[in-house]
Amino acid sequence: MAMLTVKDLEVYYGVIKAIKGVSFEVNEGEIIALIGANGAGKTTILHTITGLISPKNGSIEFEGKDLTKTPAHKIVSMGMAHVPEGRRIFQELTVLENLKLGAYTRKDKKEIAETLEKVYERFPRLKERYKQVAGTLSGGEQQMLAMGRALMSHPKIILMDEPSMGLSPLLVSEIFDIIKVIKEAGTTVLLVEQNAKKALSVADRAYVLETGNIVKEGKASDLLNDDSIKKAYLGE
Amino acid sequence: MSFISYLISGISLGSIYAIIALGYTMVYGIAKMLNFAHGDIIMVGGYAVFTIGITCGMNKWIAMLVGVVVCTVLGIVIEKVAYKPLRGASSLAVLITAIGVSYLLQNLALLIFGSNPKSFTSVVSVPMIKLANGELTITGETIVTIIVCIIIMVVLTLFINKTKAGRAMLAVSEDKGAAQLMGVNVNGTIALTFAIGSALAAVAGILLCSAYPQIIPTTGAMPGIKAFTAAVFGGIGSIPGALIGGIILGVIESLGQAYISSQLADAIVFSVLIIVLLVKPTGIFGKKINEKV
Ligand SMILES: Nc1ncnc2c1ncn2[C@@H]1O[C@H](COP(=O)(O)OP(=O)(O)O)[C@@H](O)[C@H]1O
Numbered sequence: 144m145a146m147l148t149v150k151d152l153e154v155y156y157g158v159i160k161a162i163k164g165v166s167f168e169v170n171e172g173e174i175i176a177l178i179g180a181n182g183a184g185k186t187t188i189l190h191t192i193t194g195l196i197s198p199k200n201g202s203i204e205f206e207g208k209d210l211t212k213t214p215a216h217k218i219v220s221m222g223m224a225h226v227p228e229g230r231r232i233f234q235e236l237t238v239l240e241n242l243k244l245g246a247y248t249r250k251d252k253k254e255i256a257e258t259l260e261k262v263y264e265r266f267p268r269l270k271e272r273y274k275q276v277a278g279t280l281s282g283g284e285q286q287m288l289a290m291g292r293a294l295m296s297h298p299k300i301i302l303m304d305e306p307s308m309g310l311s312p313l314l315v316s317e318i319f320d321i322i323k324v325i326k327e328a329g330t331t332v333l334l335v336e337q338n339a340k341k342a343l344s345v346a347d348r349a350y351v352l353e354t355g356n357i358v359k360e361g362k363a364s365d366l367l368n369d370d371s372i373k374k375a376y377l378g379e
Numbered sequence: 380m381s382f383i384s385y386l387i388s389g390i391s392l393g394s395i396y397a398i399i400a401l402g403y404t405m406v407y408g409i410a411k412m413l414n415f416a417h418g419d420i421i422m423v424g425g426y427a428v429f430t431i432g433i434t435c436g437m438n439k440w441i442a443m444l445v446g447v448v449v450c451t452v453l454g455i456v457i458e459k460v461a462y463k464p465l466r467g468a469s470s471l472a473v474l475i476t477a478i479g480v481s482y483l484l485q486n487l488a489l490l491i492f493g494s495n496p497k498s499f500t501s502v503v504s505v506p507m508i509k510l511a512n513g514e515l516t517i518t519g520e521t522i523v524t525i526i527v528c529i530i531i532m533v534v535l536t537l538f539i540n541k542t543k544a545g546r547a548m549l550a551v552s553e554d555k556g557a558a559q560l561m562g563v564n565v566n567g568t569i570a571l572t573f574a575i576g577s578a579l580a581a582v583a584g585i586l587l588c589s590a591y592p593q594i595i596p597t598t599g600a601m602p603g604i605k606a607f608t609a610a611v612f613g614g615i616g617s618i619p620g621a622l623i624g625g626i627i628l629g630v631i632e633s634l635g636q637a638y639i640s641s642q643l644a645d646a647i648v649f650s651v652l653i654i655v656l657l658v659k660p661t662g663i664f665g666k667k668i669n670e671k672v
């Protein structure tokens with residue numbers, strides 16, 4: 144059985160239907176990419192999964208539990224972390240305070256300290272700057288902080304919304320390398336990206352979203368060679 | 380010597396404004412709303428202590444404890460009944476509701492206690508001190524008010540910066556959605572903020588009624604508005620801003636009353652606010668305001 148199953152999801156903003164019956168699955172250990180143009184509904188889907196928006200219809204099951212009836216603040220302790228679009232780190236708090244908030248629902252101080260060490264190992268720049276106010280970090284560092292903060296909850300699955308947005312090509316590659324490392328460490332990843340080429344190059348499977356509908360799905364390597372995808376999303 | 384005496388009573392009055400302003404500023408920072416009923420909580424606190432301590436003749440410590448508890452519960456109930464259903468509504472709708480709650484509290488007090496002033500007995504038993512051969516006297520109320528204000532500031536600052544609940548408050552004040560993704564219960568955090576603000580209003584009410592020992596249903600209105608002014612003056616949302624704003628306002632009021640005109644003192648206070656806001660719209664400690672629509 145899949146780890147995360149989204150079925151016939153419909154989401155509205157007022158009278159506007161943004162998600163028009165979307166279904167997909169994420170299996171444990173996979174990187175799943177959800178690609179699509181700006182405004183396709185990628186962020187809306189992630190926000191609905193973690194409870195920041197309520198769906199009108201459809202179901203979201205995570206390890207057999209119905210997430211549509213779970214309040215947003217109870218999701219993270221179930222093992223699901225969300226790196227939101229635009230990073231949304233706490234600008235006025237320090238790097239360390241942000242990371243500690245990532246472990247907000249965890250109780251065991253020793254385990255939290257161990258996770259913090261791992262996060263620092265993965266993102267040495269965060270360790271160097273642990274006392275710095277987060278709002279003064281560069282864009283790439285803020286993205287690393289957002290990812291580190293999510294990892295602090297020790298999630299089973301991590302949802303990432305456009306982690307490459309606004310970063311230089313060099314940093315984009317670095318971020319995607321980290322995503323692979325996160326997967327290899329055993330965390331499942333649901334990756335939302337406009338940068339389809341990069342996303343498909345790290346993903347196992349992918350879904351293509353167009354104005355609220357999934358129009359294509361398949362193995363990431365197949366989609367990379369698909370002519371219509373090449374034309375519409377890969378700029379070839 | 381009289382200047383110093385006016386200055387000290389201004390600092391004491393300002394300490395009361397600061398304690399009230401903390402409630403305004405915390406609720407604004409976290410719920411992004413102006414709780415105009417906050418001043419009336421002061422009055423409720425005053426009447427609660429009056430009823431338990433004077434009408435029922437109980438020990439003053441019990442009376443004060445009851446006053447604080449009543450206000451804390453009232454703050455939580457008001458938030459739950461009046462403001463929570465409006466989360467996501469326009470700020471104008473919330474503002475009008477808050478004004479409605481303010482009138483409701485004042486009129487309930489009018490109904491229960493009548494319009495005649497009740498005389499309050501000071502809860503302070505610290506003796507006044509005389510300095511400079513008796514030329515400078517400082518009342519026990521003044522001393523206690525300033526000390527209580529300092530204690531509150533220290534404890535609140537420690538609470539916010541050192542405890543998990545305090546961190547959650549900072550997170551919610553910056554980004555409710557992101558705070559929820561961390562596992563912070565936003566509704567719970569807002570309720571806690573109202574509880575703390577209202578408990579502080581009760582303390583302010585007790586200090587105010589001890590310094591000016593009379594209580595009427597509109598007792599909280601003017602100090603409420605002045606504390607709001609102090610909060611804006613200091614930079615709404617900022618805790619040190621509430622302290623500095625409150626003290627400056629109290630001092631201006633006290634000195635204005637003594638040296639310019641007792642009738643114009645309030646006008647002077649509000650003129651200063653207008654001037655400060657023209658020069659620095661975000662107040663002294665104000666940061667950029669991420670106004671939620
Ligand atoms: N808060 C909102 N209110 C109204 N419409 C919205 C809101 N957020 C997004 N939308 C609309 O929903 C659609 C999907 O948006 P979004 O999920 O942000 O897309 P993506 O993340 O793929 O760029 C877009 O048409 C967008 O304009």
Ligand SMILES: [Mg+2]
Nearest residue numbers: 185186187228
């Ligand atoms: Mg998006």
